[in-house]
Amino acid sequence: MAAPKVAVVGAGVVGLSTAMCIVETYPSCSVTILSDQFSPNTTSDVAAGMLIPHTHPGTPIHVQKQWFKDTFAYLFAISNSAEASEAGIHLVSGWQVFKNTPKEELPFWSDVVLGFRPMSKAELQKFPQHRFGQAFTTLKCDCPPYLLWLEKRLKATGVQMYTRKVADLWDLHSEYNVVVNCAGIGAHQLVGDEKLFPVRGQVLRVHAPWVKNFIRDGDGLTYIYPGIHRVTLGGTRTEGSWSLSPDPGTTKDIFDRCCSLEPSLRGAEDVQVKVGLRPSRQCVRLQRELLSQGGVKLPVVHNYGHGSGGFSMHRGTAKEAARLVGECIAALEGSSSRAKL
């Protein structure tokens, strides 16, 4: 099959990185990205982009660890290169603190991030309400820069991008050979996945350039993540809420919680409020599906449902999705050569 035509639906971190992996692995493919939103209006743009994984209950730990390792290694190399600032990738050190000692003292990713160790007593003194903590160094992907950098590299390889709301994957069957579904929370409507649900996150983006370290409460609800220009303060995890409107009461609550972890934030300026819906699922849907109607077939690769772990797992799942696209293309080529007989 000459130049298989692949459509990637979705232009968040998963869509763009999946397109990138397809282009890298199957350069003969013609890849097009279709999305109703592009940066700075994707869910990814709201996320702080910290490489601190969340555990998906439905995926084996060793798989999640491999995805995280792949992602970390990929970003680590960029952070160490001249492209780091354009790509928005930077190292950041800090602390994860717990009011009560966690059940799992060593998370599965502790040997992937850098310098992971328990906090010393002296370090914990800064957090009088917390009794236990972990110190480590990890990476942060600032958005929009990271997404824009991916878009730039994709365009340089000839990938086309179109603003288009795809209502049904089948609509694409006549124009494309393979469709990759990276629609994130949009998959709920696009493919009717009832197992996909939003976890609403509200964050504040403030100007506080003296904050150089991240601080995260182990409960995952309160966090301070310093980005290139702004510090992201969070947050919320409201399951089932589809509201994209910032809530002023929540804003005050987030600010107060973060100030109790880092009092100097009281001096933060220019508070921007953002809301994103984490596309949550028991496990990431990373699998092939063959749609068919009236004898016509459309291979689909699903890569959505990353929940809180989009950034942490994006490159690893993108590589797997690209591999599945390769399988789809091989299957198409196999059946088309059979058809010639």
Place this chain on the structure above:
Amino acid sequence: MRVAVIGAGVIGLSTALCIHEQYHSLVPSLEMEVYADRYTPYTTSDGAAGLWQPYLSDHGNLQETVWNKETFDYLLRHLGSPAAKEMGLFLISGYNLFTQPVPDPSWKNIVLGFRNLTPEELELFPGYSYGWFNTALMLECRSYLPWLTKRLTQRRVKFFQKKVESFQEMFARGVDVVINCTGVRAGELQPDSELQPGRGQIIKVVAPWVKHFIITHDVESGVYNSPYVIPGSGLTVLGGIYQHGNWNEEISTQDHKTIWENCCRLLPALQKAKIVEEWSGLRPARPRVRLERETIHHGHLQAEVIHNYGHGGFGITIHWGCAMAAARLFGSILQEKKQASPPQSRL
């Protein structure tokens, strides 16, 4: 009791504040004045990035290690206070890099979370095979000196823009105690062959993605002659120049090239950073800090000088410990004056 502080860098202003805080209520007649030819942002302190970090070795000056610790602990206590932002005070983590294993520094238990670097971390820094990670403090003098000035002004301390030519000049005005915080130019008031300039130069860039300090060390080149990158609250400071005995405060294009090339090699992403400012200054280098009393006789009178200068490249790091030591010396002067002249009002 008239006290004149000469010098308005981090040493002068902090010593003034420390003495005033401790003794003003005990000595109601205390009148304090600050004299300096240069004020913020034109002092040596203003050019420093502001990272709290002593030299690798204290050369047996245990007292200096104690003063460093006192300073760190004092600043750490202020971290959570509302004043921290105005003071220019914040926590920062980072790396010290070496080409060979070195003994742990005297300050390893003063800073937070001191540890050796892992092999994965060293991959970030080709050419360096050993290193440390720790969390320390930044105290930016462009904020700290104005904060100190404000505190002093509130206490009605007076400021004079004036180059003091001699201690006698002060005594002739009726000053009882002079606090000599004149830094690198202390030799102009009293010759000191041990005091030498340690010329430094820096480039300030816009590189807000850098969140760690990175200090490299080259045992052969000596302290600060190896590249360093220190991110401030606004700009990031690139440096790595230490020229002993060089009094030239002009920017050197050769030094600029050295700093730029070395720092970009250390952190390739810096190649894209915009250069905003350059500065050159003279560290007041001395084998040890001069922190002592001296009684100076003029005519049939005697007056006291407390010397507090020669803090090299660690002035910010050691300032509060020295200020408190200077305040103790001031206390002993007060004690002696009290014993020498008992109250005569009883007659």
